[in-house]
Amino acid sequence: GAVVSQHPSWVICKSGTSVKIECRSLDFQATTMFWYRQFPKQSLMLMATSNEGSKATYEQGVEKDKFLINHASLTLSTLTVTSAHPEDSSFYICSASIGGVAYNEQFFGPGTRLTVL
């Protein structure tokens, strides 16, 4: 159980185009989903937190107009990188949690590798 999928697993796009990445919880309902970015040989950096039906909360320094997050249902969140540029090339990972204050594990997707030419 507790499987999270991401699609696509990798994508190559031209500079200036937009790319949409999907994150789905396959066998549970995720009240909260998280989007992380990981540059090569670096750690995961939280970009934003999204709750179903409400606006995402972005971390400081993350442009909300560039990284559009939609959490349309309890099983789906999407990240759209608008007008992508080479510096946006990175590994994007989503995670999902069921919610609650107690021990609350985040289940991670397999990640999406974005390369912007």
Add this chain to the structure above:
Amino acid sequence: AQKITQTQPGMFVQEKEAVTLDCTYDTSDPSYGLFWYKQPSSGEMIFLIYQGSYDQQNATEGRYSLNFQKARKSANLVISASQLGDSAMYFCAMRGFLSGGYNKLIFGAGTRLAVHP
């Protein structure tokens, strides 16, 4: 502010031996959770072990154990009987329960472990 520090960028261990990966943390939250994740070259984040700040005993999961020293604010991961498949990046992470954004995970810089035959 919360912070996770992993001071070992790389470690190597002989197969079948034990290895300790260091993690120290800083938080003003009275209640928090500590996690260790493994990230192989494929990129997926694999949950290994969890320690709650009020847990009386150190967490163990198979070959993984967490050496939790609350007064020293350290949460070191011990891997016993290392296997070649343990070669990966290892991340220590912390989540606060009571501060704003309690469900956020903060990651350390990671330690790359290489297991030699």
